[in-house]
Amino acid sequence: MNRFDAIVVGGGHNGLTSAAFLARAGLRVVVLERNPYIGGATVSRELHPGWVYSNCSYVCSLLRPEIYRSLELGRHGLQIVPYGGGVTFTRDGDVLGGYVDKEVRRREIARYSARDADAYLRYGRDVMRQCRLVRSLLMRTPPDPTSWRPRDLREMLHVGREFARLGEAGIYDTIRFYTMSIADYLGEYFESDVVKANFAGSGIIGTALGVQSPGTAYVLLHHYMGDVDGQAGAWGFARGGMGAVSRALAAAVQAHGGEVRSDAPVARIRTRAGRVVGVALENGDELDAPVVLSALDPKRTFLGLFDAGDLDPRLVKRARDFKIRGSSGKLNIALDGLPSFPALGPKHPLLAGDMHFLDSLERFERAYDDWKRGTWSQDPYLDLLMPTMTDPTMAPPGKHFMSVFVQYVPHRLAGREWTDADRDAFRRTVFAQISRYSPDFEKLVVHAEVRTPQELEAEVGLTEGNIFHGELTFDQLLFNRPFPGFAQYRGPFRGMYLCGSGTHPGGGVMAAPGANAAREVLRDLRRGSTVPEGWSDD
Amino acid sequence: MRPPREHYREVVRRTPFHSRTTRANELNLWHRWRDYTVADAYFDVTLEYTALRNACAVFDISPMTKHRIEGPDALSFLNRLVTRDVARIGPGRVGYCVWCDDGGQVIDDGTLFHLQPGSYRLCSQERQLDWLTRSALGFNVSIREETEEVAALALQGPTSCTVLRALGLDGIETLAPFAMRTYALAGAELLVSRTGYTGDLGYELWTAPAQAEALWDRLFQAGEAYGIRPMGTHALEMARIEAGYIQAGVDFLPADRAVRVDRTRSPFELDLGWLVDFSKPNFTGRRALLDEQRRGSRYRLVRLDVEGNKPAKDAYVYDDRRNVIGAVTSALWSPMAKSSIALASVRMPWGRPTDELWAEIYYQKELKWNRLNARCRVVKGAFYEPARRRLTPPPAW
Structure with a gap:
């Protein structure tokens, strides 16, 4: 029984999403995952007894609600729980609290600058304008701007119409927005350095660029364009860890008769006479199907699943040049109790929020300088959360799980591989940063998983450890994602498709690439689409 | 600190x-x-x-936003900010004002108190520190919010x-x-x-x-x-609609809060053209408002006397051929005017005194919903305006 209508290579959230929509259309589908567990970077594992980690991705906002609803992920066990606010700690022992209540948040910003507190509304309005534009494109296939096919023209017209709705000034703003640095963008609204630092993190997360680098304003948007139940920009936890997302997606695949196989590493995609015929597993087994989707990133797909001789040299070169630099690491920590943060005090509501420790743009830029020199930031940007403040399922009662995203961390250290000693030194740097604001934190650590880009690549398959399957810069977005000519999810062979975050609209546990790819497959098979249309914002 | x-x-x-x-x-x-x-x-x-x-x-109006504007350039700054001539608001006087963005769209309305020569208090619905501060570049003024004081x-x-x-x-x-x-x-x-x-x-x-x-x-x-x-606020709301006053966020969307750029209104479109003085020195939005005068406005704020006794809350407004031409923004049964009154924003050219307009009203009695189309008459000015409002000295009661 190794004949299928479609094979999906890679059991992350996008591969599973594609499979679920194809299975729903009646196709015989199998998802092949190389690890003994599914989920890719959307995964929860118990590495220390009693504690469930969100090992890679750790919060959820971008997951398209159209997909959530259409695949009945709620019925399959997924629950997104919004969490409360965020905080930036300052070196002088104070905090800037991002309180959930908007008036409290305003008063808090006003402690640093009364003007900035008011400017925050203008900032929110302008970011929301950009969100509305980009949201209207998420559940659509990017048009090919060089094509005269009616469908491409129609889609170009859609993009043009959405663009025009911004008004004359809005169009100029948009073009500037997509090419600006987050530092310059924030400078147009805020005067306080702490306030700017508080918002700057979203512009560089997962990106090998600094706050002064052009293009980082868009990265911020990428983190704002989601919502939790209509609360724009809100983030939440998947109850039970991010693995709950992939578990629900896998259940949706199975509910429609699809199959999900783990421990099934694919060696290569088999082709014959310009079309795909199936895959070969590393153990030598062959599976046949006229349709193969790769959820792997573009580099692994084209340079890993094919022989160079199968592909045009131009494509090989493009795949090699694809920008997918690793820039972040992750620590997952089991804690024996709740660490104290004296600047907040006990029982503070923001203990349930995301915590940040860089209070100036200068420190952000210095952190990036370290990465450029080939080492991890000595004063790193952390996105630290304790999901157990919100989700009771992830640790024993009274104990806590701490998820620490670390920016910047290079894939290789000044050209060489990471050693165990390096990894430990990296862990110590992160611990020291946390301990500066939480003196009793280190005493409470019972287990820590340390993940550098090297582990992210080796275990999850993220090339160079890049969490977005390729950087979210303007040259790699929309009809240029992953590269010109391949942005409509179709590969260089008939029946071959890309469905991972390396395609439009990119990473962040959105599931939109997987859904969009499934729609293209069904279109080529002349079957009715099972993929929902995007929802209007109006 | x-x-x-x-x-x-x-x-x-x-x-x-x-x-x-x-x-x-x-x-x-x-x-x-x-x-x-x-x-x-x-x-x-x-x-x-x-x-x-x-x-x-x-x-209790304490929560109303208040800004203090002082300094040698206070007058010239305010005159650039608002559409009416601030030079005519002498010390000890108050002026109702409206201010716009560069596109001539209303940011907010409010009252400007000329406390002492060169010292003003601006009272408004929305906070304005960001806009005031940005507008003050090049002016020697100090601006601070004094709501709490x-x-x-x-x-x-x-x-x-x-x-x-x-x-x-x-x-x-x-x-x-x-x-x-x-x-x-x-x-x-x-x-x-x-x-x-x-x-x-x-x-x-x-x-x-x-x-x-x-x-x-x-x-x-x-x-x-x-x-x-x-x-309380409910009684005040009744009075302000009877007076025909508009409210930011209800009858118009403050221009600097609008995500959708076509949702804003100019002073002319809010029946506040009388506050726009083109003969005074340059002010923000002047060029756009001159253009609008030439080209015509997109909308008109109308005060409607609605047939029958059902408040036309949230009603669509139709022309005589059943085309939607606007919507009611505020409405109530007026105890003083003894009529159902409404403020509405309609597309131009509708809203002329002779136009036949209709409001589609949904209301329920004992859980049963009813729909009715009520004829509306466009009226000028306030729905209720007692003479005592303007008399000095006013009558004793």
């Missing part, structure tokens, strides 16, 4: 009158006016409204002047509409302006937060023989 960080523990603040408004709030009905909690109603909306039109009523009450209604005389404010009857005067009350300074949001005879009383409770107590003592009652 930054202000203390513990402010988060009091999510919603109390106004300086809170101890008194709490005692008066027999219904325990509150809502949130941005930072502060204020009374929806104290004992009965209808009776509070009746007190306003029949005797006098007190409304001022406690204020509105005293409105036919007996309000008499109550203030009983309070000991000698000569208050000579205070003309949109004028203000400073008094000493029990050793503290009290600023009284003849302003309000009810379209009636009325005053607004401004003092330091520390004097708030004493002011409330004295005022109610002085007013006891003249029917003074506290009034």
Whole structure:
């Protein structure tokens, strides 16, 4: 029984999403995952007894609600729980609290600058304008701007119409927005350095660029364009860890008769006479199907699943040049109790929020300088959360799980591989940063998983450890994602498709690439689409 | 030194009158006016409204946004900011103003108090510090928000002047509409302006937060023989619609909050063209508003007298061929006009006095929903405007 209508290579959230929509259309589908567990970077594992980690991705906002609803992920066990606010700690022992209540948040910003507190509304309005534009494109296939096919023209017209709705000034703003640095963008609204630092993190997360680098304003948007139940920009936890997302997606695949196989590493995609015929597993087994989707990133797909001789040299070169630099690491920590943060005090509501420790743009830029020199930031940007403040399922009662995203961390250290000693030194740097604001934190650590880009690549398959399957810069977005000519999810062979975050609209546990790819497959098979249309914002 | 960080523990603040408004709030009905909690109603909306039109009523306006604008360039700055000629608002006078963005779209409306030569207070619905500060580039002015530093009450209604005389404010009857005067009350300074949001005879009383409770107590003592009652937001809302006044966020969307760029309105489109003075020096939005005058406006704010007795809340407005041409933004049954009244925004050219307009009204009686199409008549000016509002001295009651 190794004949299928479609094979999906890679059991992350996008591969599973594609499979679920194809299975729903009646196709015989199998998802092949190389690890003994599914989920890719959307995964929860118990590495220390009693504690469930969100090992890679750790919060959820971008997951398209159209997909959530259409695949009945709620019925399959997924629950997104919004969490409360965020905080930036300052070196002088104070905090800037991002309180959930908007008036409290305003008063808090006003402690640093009364003007900035008011400017925050203008900032929110302008970011929301950009969100509305980009949201209207998420559940659509990017048009090919060089094509005269009616469908491409129609889609170009859609993009043009959405663009025009911004008004004359809005169009100029948009073009500037997509090419600006987050530092310059924030400078147009805020005067306080702490306030700017508080918002700057979203512009560089997962990106090998600094706050002064052009293009980082868009990265911020990428983190704002989601919502939790209509609360724009809100983030939440998947109850039970991010693995709950992939578990629900896998259940949706199975509910429609699809199959999900783990421990099934694919060696290569088999082709014959310009079309795909199936895959070969590393153990030598062959599976046949006229349709193969790769959820792997573009580099692994084209340079890993094919022989160079199968592909045009131009494509090989493009795949090699694809920008997918690793820039972040992750620590997952089991804690024996709740660490104290004296600047907040006990029982503070923001203990349930995301915590940040860089209070100036200068420190952000210095952190990036370290990465450029080939080492991890000595004063790193952390996105630290304790999901157990919100989700009771992830640790024993009274104990806590701490998820620490670390920016910047290079894939290789000044050209060489990471050693165990390096990894430990990296862990110590992160611990020291946390301990500066939480003196009793280190005493409470019972287990820590340390993940550098090297582990992210080796275990999850993220090339160079890049969490977005390729950087979210303007040259790699929309009809240029992953590269010109391949942005409509179709590969260089008939029946071959890309469905991972390396395609439009990119990473962040959105599931939109997987859904969009499934729609293209069904279109080529002349079957009715099972993929929902995007929802209007109006 | 930054202000203390513990402010988060009091999510919603109390106004300086809170101890008194709490005692008066027999219904325990509150809502949130941005930072502060204020009374929806104290004992009965209808009776509070009746007190306003029949005797006098007190409304706590402390949460209203207030900015202080001072400095050598205060006048030239304000004249660039707002559409009317600020030079004509002399010291001791108050002016109703509207200000626009570069595109001539209304950011907010409010009252400008010329406190002393070169010192102004701007009262508005929305916070304006960002816009004011950005507009002040190149001007020698200081701007700061002083909302928390001022406690204020509105005293409105036919007996309000008499109550203030009983309070000991000698000569208050000579205070003309949109004028203000400073008094000493029990050793503290009290600023009284003849302003309000009810379209009636009325005053607004401004003092330091520390004097708030004493002011409330004295005022109610002085007013006891003249029917003074506290009034909540619901009663005030009735009065302001009867007066035909618009409200930011209800009848128009502040231009600097609009995510959708086509949702904003110009002063002409809000029937505030009388506030636009093209003969004064340059002001923000001037070029766009001149263009609009030439090309014509997109919308018109109309005041509608709606047939029948059902409030036209949230109703679509149709022309005589059943095309949707706009929507009602505020509506109610007016006890004084004895008619169903509404403010609506309609597309041009509709809204002319002769146009036949219709409102589609949904209402329910005992859980059964009904729909009716009510004919609307376009009316000019306020739905209710008593003569006492403009008389100086005003009648005793």
